[in-house]
Amino acid sequence: MSDDAEPRIGVFVCHCGHNIAGTVDVVSVAEMAQDLPYVVYSTDDMFMCADSGQQLIKDKVAEHNLNRVVVASCSPRMHEPTFRRVVEEAGLNRYLFEQVNLREHVSWCHMREPEAATEKAKDLVRMSVARAAKLESLPIKSVSVTPRTLVVGGGVTGMHTALDIADRGFDVVLVEREPDLGGHVKKWHSLYPTGRSGEEIVDELSERILKHKRIKVYTNSEVVGFDGYIGNFEVTIKNKDTNKEEKLDIGTAVIATGFKSFKPEGYYGYDWSPDIVTLAELEEMKTDGDLKRPSDGRPVKKIAMIGCVGSREPDTKGHEHCSRYCCTAVANTASQLRDELDEVVILYQDIRTYGKNHEEIHRQSRGKHVIYSKFPTDEKPVVHYKDGQITITWTDVLSGDRLEFFPDMVVLASAMLPAEGTQEVAKLFSLTRSPDGFFNPEHIKLAPLTTHTAGVMIAGTAQAAKGASESIVDASGAAAKAVALMARGEVEIESTVSHVIEDLCSSCHTCVSACPYGAIAIDQTKEPAVAKVTEAKCHGCGTCAAACPSGAIIMRHSTDEQILTMVEAYLCPEQLVEGGAK
Template identity: 40%
Template structure:
């Protein structure tokens, strides 16, 4: 839509944002500079441009000075641009004849110790904003029909609860799971944090509720073949991994709940070489099946394949609390078992600090080693394992002959998740998990509008967090 051929009359409003901007940037100098730019007929400063008083000033200036373009130099457009567009519209100006210049994040915050440089940069950004405003054309918003249906990719605990929440709101949901059964990693767990409830007591009612819902169409042993379209109108093709049959449907929104997998600690501490070296997830499986390891002495090693200088650089986040939980379960089942947890440092968050305290009370030993001096593992003639480690806190070397060695590797992204990211055209972060649009303001949105993420597809987290995020996404 072309603007009428009328002389440009631009108004510039520069915000102090209290001292966030004004404490560094010379705002009066920026206003004076802006007033001399081509086609600028009005320039002023405001203590808080987002305040009711300042918004009223913008409306008055638009009417009194007959402004046909407005530039606001303030904080972040992410939170405030909609407010200023509405203000322009209320004054009779097309909301798309508005330009936002961020001089807080781009100037005062990043150059807080360089006021002169910050001011000069603010002037340059305002000049560019005014130049861009001269090229703006009025736009007309249009409406398109939106499919009142949703796709949930992944049938783990977060995917199931996202589907249930959508279904309870009256929306048709298509739930696609690559495995033959719903449940994801929850099917492999024994007890859950933070209260030690059995996983089956959470899993069973969740699966039953999903299967009982008339609003949820379940595709097990299936995967997404293709996704095309845009927010409100996605065309989805699902293919059965058993029959090859394809099913096509349209949805308005997509929730990614593809989960994660435990990193396989190949060639670390004898894993894959010695039968009595297992992972925490494998230990959970044994406990769930009632196969209590007949061990008198157990060693657990943390940060296996995590917090590396290259490769998996991040903290697994839930590995420490899982190890503490399983160690306490083993102590509960066999009070005489001797357990050592070898770690670079134990990281528990929230209520999980209680497990750390309980572990000490249960006489579970903690030995801290340095990254450059990891434990050494070898097998003895009787098939037991000898673990040598130096406790950095005591400055003492330990040699532990154990019956079972349990490794704590982190959760990592899997190939199906990476394939889904390519198909959806959304980015993965440095840790290869799905990257949210904004960690603070849009923590469950992905870069493509209409697509959201929940559960461990977004990063390592426990069941309560995964379920909470599922409800947020839905």
């Protein structure tokens, strides 16, 4: 169907159960839309995203010969791909679809003002109908995908990612900055929930990796260059010993750079005494023999362990999050120590042993008479260290009593923080970071492993604090995403990108420096030189179009005409006539 045909618009207003209809009078919104220019069909429905709602759209497109579809429902982030697919299945170009967000932008934020919310919903639908009349079909484009993945970070996450991808028949380049693979796990003596030694786990994985003909490992190496776009990246890897650089073509990348343990300086006397250590440091001290005090070599008989050290601190930037591994790791270590020591006391804010078989570890430690005592969140235990003697005092929440304990050592379960160099990696791969400093996924709920750089995934503790089993789940998920892209051999790219009108371009470079994705360069092969967009790198953000002093850049699917039509439809609703707001 040609775009020149007169628009025939269908409007579908979604109740989203009670989510939208509980606040917005959706029936009156659909009735209002019925009288707008070019609208030939308008209705409301309980769930537009459900199979029945999707079928309704397809049926009405056929019945009324619709050539534009407007769905007023939830955020396009949630269901734009669903509805684009539906209109395609109905025989229309996917860009002849327009979504209005009546849930996040109306019903959820104006819950207590139903009448005003309904008026706002009508405004938004009217604006989107006006825009829909101006929509144009866009071509569906794809690019090829190089069948090789870059995995950055050789901890358990990176190693599992590499093996999952390679076992499916694709090449992997695994880059680790340390001399050996394994990350933190290789230091842990007995990992919950299985009790296996970290070294044993890492040795097994390393052996499989080093023998795998599809995995090439670069240790003592870092990525120093990353350029290109989904399916077609060029990576530069530098060996830290030789300073030699190697360039490779890759199609996808998984960032698995892990975490660093918080050094709790200023917490619980950590800086005053060698007998006050973190859980990670205790792991490194453990030997098969008796545990000895670092200060004087005396055998340790009594230990206190303190949870949430540098985690769950609402007022401290970068320390607000729960580090998730610590409750179970503390219970696990306490259980083992209790076999050797006279007393093990755990001071905690809350116990969050949420993973599979984790609660059993917690219960087992209590069964071994590890003593648990909850301290108030706003009144932390006080640690004193004098003449080699440690004293801890705190208030036990359950009894309300003020308690005292004289341990030989104190073990602090310190927070997981983003790995050293996270900021540089973020810059290199154009990744964003959340307030806690870990890499941001594309969407925390709907796309937790992909990022805003198409073709680049994140996994494991590079994404957020978590234990090894959750990190390995991430690894398999990220590997599956990479394999899915490579198995197809090509990937569709968005057509809602910027476009340079060459005759108007003065080659001033403004767009080149304005583009946050490095998607524009000056094409010197043209005479005169003009700006050129690499469409696969363009995110359609519109920054270049706004910055261009010559008006030489248009945004496909968000042209000036399409945007101004919406403004006019909002400001001058009475002037809406067929053919556009006049």
